[in-house]
Amino acid sequence: MAEPAASSETSSGASSLAVSLRGVTKVYDNGLNALGPLDLDVRKGEFVSLLGPSGCGKSTALRLIAGLNAPTSGSVRVSHRAGHERARDSIGFVFQEPTLMPWANVRENVRLPLKLSHAPAVQASAHVGDALIRAGLAEFAEAYPRELSGGMKMRVSLARALVTDPDILLMDEPFAALDEITRFRLNNDLLSLWRNLRKTVIFVTHSVFESVYLSQRVVVMTPRPGRLGAEIAIDVAERGEEFRTSAEYAAYCREVSHALTPLQSGRPGS
């Protein structure tokens, strides 16, 4: 493909941006034009939701940021800490499914990223222990994935993403398959993790309510190929169950829904 040179760069240093996409497009081998061109900046420590109809390329955008796929054109910049050699050392990824190894117990599943990076055993065990406690899994360390509920499996997946202490957490519709009660609880847990650990979070979702509840900024994407449709800042000091039932929350949800609706019309089946 004779596109302008696609680049996937990393920059360390004082920049306040955690992730920066410039004119990023992705055309798959089967000719599917999935994304872009997309421009997106995410500040360090920010919680951003990517919202859009299914198939709009939001998961693709996440995979490009993670370096799991290369962009067809445009540049993907991911900042990383001085001690980290590559961008992926600073990234934790949570998939839509828990994506656990069924043959390994919770502890071994959480330990996996450290094992792959040859982390010293003693240090790794300490990190795994911390991640398990943070995710509320301390009692389930020896359980196997099949013995856990959907919500608990997702917690394991989250603990695994956090165990390397990444700066950036990429989450691809992680709670979409869960029931509402479990999802609310995990939303709150995720928020308190974000407040305590100050990670940059890019959260892909197709739920207006979830995006408003969780994020500081909602990025609404257009149907395929996904582009920036609208950006809505959610300016709230305190998030919690009270916010979820407030008029302010309802107003934000309406605003985001309105931003989403015109983008969808005239594109049936997306």
Add this chain to the structure above:
Amino acid sequence: MTSLQSPPLSAEQAAPDSRALRLVRILLPVAVLAAGIALWELVVRLNNIPPYVLPAPVAVFRTLITDWPVLSQSLVTTLVTTLEGFIAAAIGGVALALLFNQSKWLEYSLFPYAVILQVTPVIAIAPLLLIYLPQHTAVVVCAWIVGFFPVLSNTTLGLNSVDRNLAGLFQLYGASRMQTLRYLKLPSALPFMLGGLRIAGGLSLIGAVVAEIAAGSAGAGSGLAYRIAESGYRLNIPRMFAALLLLSAAGIVIYGLLALTSHLVLRRWHESALGKEN
């Protein structure tokens, strides 16, 4: 383990005492066996059939005991051959599958020949092998030929059945080829591999028996299949039945051991090894 599938239950059986049900499922085939043996004995006695035509079950068991020194030696010979063939099949099948998985070129070059080796009847290959190889080696090679293909094809299938997202996760964390193989592909392939080994166990016995019959030579190290052929020539029909009984028992034990191994290895995590209550 399809034989353990429970038959459809009627309404009144819907909540059965599972222990009673299990007992029934053991007792029923045993009862059928007992009835069959009794009928066989009856038919032979009532019709006065001579033992060189059809020996009665009692005569077969008597032969089993009186001929035990000869038969047990043959049993050991056959079992050793089968075991050697099985181990060769297991190692060869898994090793080839790993090589194929690492190198597409190797797979494209060699896989067709693995298929050819598999589809050519081993009973036709055995006489040729006996010309070119020492007899014992030829018999083991026969057991290997029939045993290795299910291991190879199942392991290959397993290595290619890795969860896509898990593979992405390994890629994200920069896993090396060896790490991906060791921590992802091999565990993913394990249930398939064990399934292949379970088939290979029985097939190795068949391969060994076929080769022994083709070899057809006497000597200290002659297996059960040779005893059957030899007894046939001598019209020692009770001994034929006794040897056949031992072969059959050996096959059942081999299958049972491999099924048990598979269950023990997989019971913590794989669907196939989980009880119905899960």
